Amino acid sequence: MATKLDISKYGGSPASTRRSPTPASLRASWTQDRTTRNHAINVQIANIRKAKKVDFCIVMDCTGSMARHLAACSSHVLRLVEYVGKINGSVQVRWGFVGYRDHEDGARRLEWLDFRNDDGRAFRTVVGEIQAFGGGDEPEDVLGGLWEAMQRLSWSGGTKIIFHVGDAPPHGRIFTSGSDNYPGGDPNGLRHETVLRKMRSLGILYYFGSINNSTDRMIEIFQQTLGKITVFNVKSTQPQTLVDQFVKASSVAIAQSVMLTSTIAFANASTLGKADLPMDPNQPDNWKNVPTIKGTSYTFNIPKSMDKIMSLEYWTRANLISGSVAIKVAEKPFSKGVERYAYYGRSIKAMSKDEAVVLKKFADEGSVSDFERYLTSLEVQTIAAYMAFEFNRYNCTLSLLLLINDVLQLLKLSVHCALFPPAANAKKVKFLKARVIKTAAYGEPRYCSEEPLYRDANFKRFNCNAGVITEFHSTLEAFAHFTYQFTEGYLVVTDLQGAEYQTEFILTDPAILCVDNLRFGQTNLGSGGIKECFVANHRCNSVCQQLGLKVIGA
Numbered sequence: 001m002a003t004k005l006d007i008s009k010y011g012g013s014p015a016s017t018r019r020s021p022t023p024a025s026l027r028a029s030w031t032q033d034r035t036t037r038n039h040a041i042n043v044q045i046a047n048i049r050k051a052k053k054v055d056f057c058i059v060m061d062c063t064g065s066m067a068r069h070l071a072a073c074s075s076h077v078l079r080l081v082e083y084v085g086k087i088n089g090s091v092q093v094r095w096g097f098v099g100y101r102d103h104e105d106g107a108r109r110l111e112w113l114d115f116r117n118d119d120g121r122a123f124r125t126v127v128g129e130i131q132a133f134g135g136g137d138e139p140e141d142v143l144g145g146l147w148e149a150m151q152r153l154s155w156s157g158g159t160k161i162i163f164h165v166g167d168a169p170p171h172g173r174i175f176t177s178g179s180d181n182y183p184g185g186d187p188n189g190l191r192h193e194t195v196l197r198k199m200r201s202l203g204i205l206y207y208f209g210s211i212n213n214s215t216d217r218m219i220e221i222f223q224q225t226l227g228k229i230t231v232f233n234v235k236s237t238q239p240q241t242l243v244d245q246f247v248k249a250s251s252v253a254i255a256q257s258v259m260l261t262s263t264i265a266f267a268n269a270s271t272l273g274k275a276d277l278p279m280d281p282n283q284p285d286n287w288k289n290v291p292t293i294k295g296t297s298y299t300f301n302i303p304k305s306m307d308k309i310m311s312l313e314y315w316t317r318a319n320l321i322s323g324s325v326a327i328k329v330a331e332k333p334f335s336k337g338v339e340r341y342a343y344y345g346r347s348i349k350a351m352s353k354d355e356a357v358v359l360k361k362f363a364d365e366g367s368v369s370d371f372e373r374y375l376t377s378l379e380v381q382t383i384a385a386y387m388a389f390e391f392n393r394y395n396c397t398l399s400l401l402l403l404i405n406d407v408l409q410l411l412k413l414s415v416h417c418a419l420f421p422p423a424a425n426a427k428k429v430k431f432l433k434a435r436v437i438k439t440a441a442y443g444e445p446r447y448c449s450e451e452p453l454y455r456d457a458n459f460k461r462f463n464c465n466a467g468v469i470t471e472f473h474s475t476l477e478a479f480a481h482f483t484y485q486f487t488e489g490y491l492v493v494t495d496l497q498g499a500e501y502q503t504e505f506i507l508t509d510p511a512i513l514c515v516d517n518l519r520f521g522q523t524n525l526g527s528g529g530i531k532e533c534f535v536a537n538h539r540c541n542s543v544c545q546q547l548g549l550k551v552i553g554a
Contacts, residue, residue, distance in 0.1 A: 050158030061166035063135030100145030262466035295439035467533030
């Protein structure tokens with residue numbers, strides 16, 4: 001599929017050499033730069049490896065109204081183990097359980113199973129034997145159950161999760177106005193602030209399975225301490241549907257948590273601990289009242305070969321394409337990622353209608369190396385766009401061959417040829433066209449990246465460069481595999497995020513794992529990252545097979 005490449009002839013260099021083609025005076029410093037980078041990558045990979053060791057505890061109300069949910073909890077775990085193994089094979093999960101009832105239920109008020117590092121069968125057996133009974137007034141011993149989980153279980157994983165499922169709030173008038181034998185709160189003196197701060201101090205991520213609206217107030221109060229809580233729907237009255245809801249909720253909680261824990265390894269130290277900027281999810285009411293800012297745009301031409309991708313000379317400033325621009329930027333961002341804020345904007349056109357755009361700025365803007373960081377992200381997205389072009393072209397070629405094969409069969413011609421594979425059901429993959437914009441609105445250079453705004457798009461993160469799949473799509477995992485094979489192991493395009501449409505994926509802000517660890521910024525984990533975060537986790541799917549990609553590890 002790709003021409004044999006001599007990777008060794010392309011010497012890696014820091015991004016700072018972008019000013020001119022490979023200055024000889026800087027070559028002596030590259031060895032030290034690479035040693036420093038290797039050390040940083042080893043630390044990041046160790047953190048990722050630890051994050052993939054997961055302690056997953058279900059804390060569940062086990063009173064009389066919860067029989068159906070207890071059965072679903074017991075039944076879903078084997079399917080969950082199989083699903084996690086198939087989608088995120090490098091993630092290792094230990095399973096634990098805490099069941100709670102109410103204070104009148106005596107010695108069986110709390111039941112627990114410590115974490116087991118097995119295939120979930122012990123969990124299924126133990127939880128399957130727990131009976132739903134007890135309760136009386138509306139609230140239950142929610143705080144006691146959560147506290148028991150933190151105190152009793154042997155937490156040790158790099159990623160710690162509590163998935164709490166219940167149909168009643170804790171005791172206390174702040175949680176409910178219904179019948180409550182303990183309106184002053186927990187009779188043992190537990191306060192929700194104490195429980196939740198303990199949870200946060202242990203690094204435990206909290207998710208909730210909602211059954212009815214009686215727990216809505218509880219979640220509102222919990223969020224005051226924990227921040228935004230992901231709430232899953234587990235309301236079905238149909239047993240099989242309820243099991244499906246448990247599998248989906250648990251698998252999403254595990255994937256999101258591992259991704260979040262892994263992401264800490266990539267966070268810029270200068271942004272950690274800083275409060276987020278105030279955000280506004282809405283566009284300005286009247287763009288005419290937003291000032292116009294003039295500046296210069298920069299883009300790279302999409303490369304036409306692997307030689308250009310691998311050549312440092314191609315990505316120097318001398319090859320940038322520049323032009324004059326005018327933009328408008330909303331006062332507040334509408335979203336924030338790991339490193340950057342996203343703002344609504346307008347690209348002002350002299351001869352046509354203004355274009356709605358998204359403008360992205362690094363959270364720690366102000367560094368002298370800002371321009372290099374923006375150019376690095378532009379380089380990554382430009383290369384990803386080329387990889388997507390080749391992927392789509394290859395897929396279309398297979399579709400054409402299939403059409404020819406169908407015609408020959410209609411003509412009753414017997415053809416046996418390896419060039420006619422089964423139909424590839426892959427969607428197209430496209431990356432938004434991006435450019436870097438430099439302005440001087442405040443008397444000194446300021447930078448941002450710009451890309452088109454897709455209205456009403458449901459943007460998601462499908463996988464991340466730590467090797468975690470948060471939402472599986474065979475096309476996207478095959479695309480990552482394609483980039484690995486097409487470049488003969490030189491790089492993998494990952495961290496795929498964007499929107500899914502009927503025939504295509506529209507993506508943005510990818511990352512590249514590359515054997516040259518001095519390229520593509522801090523999210524590039526080098527050859528070790530390719531091995532740990534892609535090769536170890538990838539499982540070839542039907543699209544990989546239909547595209548004729550070589551099985552990873554074969």
